[in-house]
Amino acid sequence: MPDNESTYEHKLRYNNAYNRVKYRSFSVRFDKEKEKHIISWLENQPSLKTYVLGLIEADMAAAKKRR
Numbered sequence: 001m002p003d004n005e006s007t008y009e010h011k012l013r014y015n016n017a018y019n020r021v022k023y024r025s026f027s028v029r030f031d032k033e034k035e036k037h038i039i040s041w042l043e044n045q046p047s048l049k050t051y052v053l054g055l056i057e058a059d060m061a062a063a064k065k066r067r
Helices: 007-022 036-043 048-066
Strands: none
16 A cells, blocks of 8 residues: 555555456436336335346346247
8 A cells, every 4th residue: 555545545446446346337327307207116116236136037037938
């Protein structure tokens, strides 16, 4: 760790490097006017990640059955 780097900055650099190797991020945008019903639905889910994973896994299973 360089002399002038704080512990916080060091941890931040370490975490960012780890996350780049370990994880993959996806981003999606919703129009606040046209898709407010979807935004509201998503905001009311207990866990957005769990909800989205469930939808994707169900879709993958359905696609597998169609083959």
